[in-house]
Amino acid sequence: MNAERDAIAKIWNWRITAFCALILLFVAIAAVSFGPISINFFKVFKTLFDLPGGASGQDRTVIIQLRLPRVILGVLVGSALATSGAVYQTVFHNPLADPYLLGAASGAGLGATIALTSSHHNLVGALPIFAFLGGVLAVFTSFIISGRFFADPNSLLLSGIAVGSFATAIQTYLQQRHSSALRPVYSWILGDLTSATWSVVGWSAIYIAIALLILFSVAKQLDGLMLSDEEAYSLGINPKKLRIIAVAAATLATATAVSASGLIGFVGIVVPHLVRGLTHRVTNRSLISIAMAGAAFLVLADLGARTLLSPAELPIGVITAFVGAPFFLVVLRNRRKAGQ
Amino acid sequence: MTIVVTDLTVRYGEKVVLNDISLEISSGRWTCLVGPNGAGKTTFLKVLLGMAPYSGSISDQGVEVFKNHNRNVAFVPQSPQIPQGMTVAEYVALGRSKKDGWGNESLKSRALIHKILVQTHLFGMHHNLVTHLSGGEMQRALIARALAQEPELILLDEPTSALDLHHQISVLNNIELLKEEGVTIISTMHDITLAAMFAEQIVIMKEGKVLLSGSSHEVIHSQELKKAFDNRIDVYTLDSGRPVIIASKGEAKEK
Missing domain, CATH: 3.40.50.300 (P-loop containing nucleotide triphosphate hydrolases)
Known part of the structure; x- marks a missing residue:
C-alpha cells in the first residue's frame, strides 16, 4: 500500500505553499522596515497587525502612507507577472514564454507613449488607463489576426509577435517626433513602483485579484493544455475554451500590472522556473506558490531599488534583470546537473 | 453494441x-x-x-x-505533446482526471495507477520526467494513461x-x-x-x-x-498460418 501511495505524489503540497507564504510575509515586513528611515522590524509587525506597541507619529505615516502601499503594489504586480508568466508558458508549450508575449508590453508601451507625448497635460495623468487599454487591445488584436477566435497556440504566438512589432514601430515613431518625452517614456519602460498610492493599490488589487482567482480556479485543468488538444479533449476539458479563459485572465493581470508599474521584466520567466526547480513539480500545480514567490521576489527587488543607491532610486527592472539573469543561469545549470 | x-x-x-x-x-x-x-x-x-x-x-x-x-474515449496521438516537468506517475494519473476531477486522484485511483505502472513496466521509472523517456517508454506511458482512463x-x-x-x-x-x-x-x-x-x-x-x-x-x-495498394504488395502465408505482407516492385509480380 505504501508503494501505491508513493506512486503518485499528492498534487497540491501545502508545505510548499505555506513556505512561500511565510517567506512573503517576512520579506514584506522587512521591506516596510528598511528605507532611508529604518524602523524596527517588530514595531512594523505590531503596527501592521494593530497590536499594542506599534509605531506612531512620523514613523506611522511612513509605514502606512509610503511604504505599505508600495509593498502591497509590489505584491500585486509580482504575483500578477509570475502567475501570468507560468500560465503563458503552459498555454504556449514554451518554457521561455513571458507575460509580454502577445504584445501586452508593446501595446502598453504604445499607450503610455501616446499619453506622455500628447499635448494635453491631463492625458499624462491618464497614463495607467492608456497603458492598460494599449496592452489589452494589443492582445485582443493578436487574437483577431490569428484567424479564428479559438486559434491554435502557434498562430496566436506569431500574430502576437507581429502586433508587438507594429506597436513598437508606432511607439518609436512617436518618440522621434516628441524627443522631449524620451526620458519619461524610457523611465516608464524600465518600470518602477514609485506610483504606489492607496488609490493605485485599490484599483490594481481589484483587477489582479479577479484575474488570479480565475487562474487559480482553473490551475489544475491547465495541465491538460500541456498536452495536444485531442488528448486534452479526451481527458474531459475543452482546450479551446480553457485557453481563451487562461490567456484572457493572464492578460488582465499583466495589463493591470504594467499600467501600475511599467514594464518590469524577468519576473514572469524566472519565478515560475525557480519554483518549479525547487519543488520539482509541474508549474500549474504550484500556481499559488508561484504567485507568492513572484510577490516576494518583486518586493525584494523594490527594496533593493530604493535602498541600494539611497536616496536615489534604481529602476526596479534593472534589479530584476540584474539579479534574475544570473540566478536563472544557476537554476538552469543545477537542473541540467540533476539530469532533469 | x-x-x-x-x-x-x-x-x-x-x-x-x-x-x-x-x-x-x-x-x-x-x-x-x-x-x-x-x-x-x-x-x-x-x-x-x-x-x-x-x-x-x-x-x-x-x-x-x-x-x-x-x-469516455482515450486518445493516443502519433506525436504527443510531451509536458515539461511532469513525472511518469503524474502523467499516467492524468487519465483519472475525468473520473476524479483534475488533480484529485482518489485512493482507489492511486491503487489503480500503481497496478497499471507495474503492468506496463513503468514502475521504477515512475518518478522520472516524461521528457526523459525513450520513444518506446513514452508510448507505454501514453497507453498506461489510457488504461488509467478506463475508457x-x-x-x-x-x-x-x-x-x-x-x-x-x-x-x-x-x-x-x-x-x-x-x-x-x-x-x-x-x-x-x-x-x-x-x-x-x-x-x-x-x-x-x-x-x-x-x-x-x-x-x-x-x-x-x-x-x-496498386498491386504493389505480395501476401505470403507462413507455415504457422500467419500472413505476411511485403512490398513488391509492382504489377510484374502477380502471384
Missing part, C-alpha cells in the same frame, strides 16, 4: 478528407485502419473522438459522438510507427491489456502485417474512402487488398 458510421464526410475547406464513409465497428474488438499517408485515417480518429465537425452520422452505442462529453473506446494513431520491432511488440502487447478489459480499440497502422497479427477487424482506406473492411483474415486474403 457497435459504432455505426453513416455517410460520413469531412472537409477541410474545399478539400474532401473523408468521402462518404459508411461502416460498422464492433465493440470490444480491435479494429485497425490501414492505408497510405493521406488516406484520412487520422482525421477519421479525430471525428470518432467527437472533437472535429463532420457531416453524416457517427453513432456510438446509439449516441451521436460530436461534442458528446459523456463518452469504453480507445483511439490510437500509429502507436508503433516510430519504434523498433522489439518495442513495437511490447507496445502492442500493452494495447492487448485494454482488450482484456473489454475496451473497443481502433488504431491506425502502417504495417499491415502487424495489423493482421493483432487486430480482429481491418479497414483499408485510401484517398478518404473505405476500400475494404472485414475480419482480418478476409481482408488479408481478398483480391481487393492488392488493388488497394
Whole structure:
C-alpha cells in the first residue's frame, strides 16, 4: 500500500505553499522596515497587525502612507507577472514564454507613449488607463489576426509577435517626433513602483485579484493544455475554451500590472522556473506558490531599488534583470546537473 | 453494441478528407485502419473522438459522438505533446482526471495507477520526467494513461510507427491489456502485417474512402487488398498460418 501511495505524489503540497507564504510575509515586513528611515522590524509587525506597541507619529505615516502601499503594489504586480508568466508558458508549450508575449508590453508601451507625448497635460495623468487599454487591445488584436477566435497556440504566438512589432514601430515613431518625452517614456519602460498610492493599490488589487482567482480556479485543468488538444479533449476539458479563459485572465493581470508599474521584466520567466526547480513539480500545480514567490521576489527587488543607491532610486527592472539573469543561469545549470 | 458510421464526410475547406464513409465497428474488438499517408485515417480518429465537425452520422452505442462529453474515449496521438516537468506517475494519473476531477486522484485511483505502472513496466521509472523517456517508454506511458482512463473506446494513431520491432511488440502487447478489459480499440497502422497479427477487424482506406473492411483474415486474403495498394504488395502465408505482407516492385509480380 505504501508503494501505491508513493506512486503518485499528492498534487497540491501545502508545505510548499505555506513556505512561500511565510517567506512573503517576512520579506514584506522587512521591506516596510528598511528605507532611508529604518524602523524596527517588530514595531512594523505590531503596527501592521494593530497590536499594542506599534509605531506612531512620523514613523506611522511612513509605514502606512509610503511604504505599505508600495509593498502591497509590489505584491500585486509580482504575483500578477509570475502567475501570468507560468500560465503563458503552459498555454504556449514554451518554457521561455513571458507575460509580454502577445504584445501586452508593446501595446502598453504604445499607450503610455501616446499619453506622455500628447499635448494635453491631463492625458499624462491618464497614463495607467492608456497603458492598460494599449496592452489589452494589443492582445485582443493578436487574437483577431490569428484567424479564428479559438486559434491554435502557434498562430496566436506569431500574430502576437507581429502586433508587438507594429506597436513598437508606432511607439518609436512617436518618440522621434516628441524627443522631449524620451526620458519619461524610457523611465516608464524600465518600470518602477514609485506610483504606489492607496488609490493605485485599490484599483490594481481589484483587477489582479479577479484575474488570479480565475487562474487559480482553473490551475489544475491547465495541465491538460500541456498536452495536444485531442488528448486534452479526451481527458474531459475543452482546450479551446480553457485557453481563451487562461490567456484572457493572464492578460488582465499583466495589463493591470504594467499600467501600475511599467514594464518590469524577468519576473514572469524566472519565478515560475525557480519554483518549479525547487519543488520539482509541474508549474500549474504550484500556481499559488508561484504567485507568492513572484510577490516576494518583486518586493525584494523594490527594496533593493530604493535602498541600494539611497536616496536615489534604481529602476526596479534593472534589479530584476540584474539579479534574475544570473540566478536563472544557476537554476538552469543545477537542473541540467540533476539530469532533469 | 457497435459504432455505426453513416455517410460520413469531412472537409477541410474545399478539400474532401473523408468521402462518404459508411461502416460498422464492433465493440470490444480491435479494429485497425490501414492505408497510405493521406488516406484520412487520422482525421477519421479525430471525428470518432467527437472533437472535429463532420457531416453524416457517427453513432456510438446509439449516441451521436460530436461534442458528446459523456463518452469516455482515450486518445493516443502519433506525436504527443510531451509536458515539461511532469513525472511518469503524474502523467499516467492524468487519465483519472475525468473520473476524479483534475488533480484529485482518489485512493482507489492511486491503487489503480500503481497496478497499471507495474503492468506496463513503468514502475521504477515512475518518478522520472516524461521528457526523459525513450520513444518506446513514452508510448507505454501514453497507453498506461489510457488504461488509467478506463475508457469504453480507445483511439490510437500509429502507436508503433516510430519504434523498433522489439518495442513495437511490447507496445502492442500493452494495447492487448485494454482488450482484456473489454475496451473497443481502433488504431491506425502502417504495417499491415502487424495489423493482421493483432487486430480482429481491418479497414483499408485510401484517398478518404473505405476500400475494404472485414475480419482480418478476409481482408488479408481478398483480391481487393492488392488493388488497394496498386498491386504493389505480395501476401505470403507462413507455415504457422500467419500472413505476411511485403512490398513488391509492382504489377510484374502477380502471384
